[in-house]
Amino acid sequence: MVTAFNILYSVAAVRRLLGLSSSAQVQIREFFKVIWVWIRGRRPTFISKRVFKQHFAEWRKSQSKNLKVTERLDLANHYTVRNIYKDTAYVVEKRPAGVFCTCDDLNNQLGFWGRGCCKHGYAVLAHLGFGSLREYLQAQKVVPFPAAAEAPAAYAA
Known part of the structure; x- marks a missing residue:
């Protein structure tokens, strides 16, 4: 089910943003202005919500x-x-x-x-x-x- 959160902040978007394979195990959690990202075998990191918003539009443009x-x-x-x-x-x-x-x-x-x-x-x-x-x-x-x-x-x- 698509929600206002997962349409914008998704594991698939993290994989695209970080150049990960589709099989990479990723978890995300929302914070105030960032998304906490955990990738198996790596240290957790944060990605700005602004980056996700820019990616959201750019991904759709590239798919067009x-x-x-x-x-x-x-x-x-x-x-x-x-x-x-x-x-x-x-x-x-x-x-x-x-x-x-x-x-x-x-x-x-x-x-x-x-x-x-x-x-x-x-x-x-x-x-x-x-x-x-x-x-x-x-x-x-x-x-x-x-x-x-x-x-x-x-x-x-």
Whole structure:
């Protein structure tokens, strides 16, 4: 069962962060700003929660590189994202507030934190030319056009 803790702070993430094999015996415990990590045969160590959060997004971005994005002609602002290796497909919708996917990962993130981006969303963002969700959200902010009295002469009617 996925929880708000283990989606972000996982043994699998520790293994990736430390370059360990998938068979390495690892235990983790949460503290205020760090995660205590015990690896069989090594001294215990601590990893900052910030490192896990950065890894969370970077891992999903790296997993998005092998996905195929196709714009849907039947629905505006919708994309089909396919994983040809797993033979799966998800629908991603582009909105001003972010990209929304039908996958469980994004639904878990939204349920736990009210925001997020899955690998399918990152694939669509890359397809659109954005390197991050933050970059996309910044581009969605509408800059108001000045009122006619404040507009430069070139824009005045």
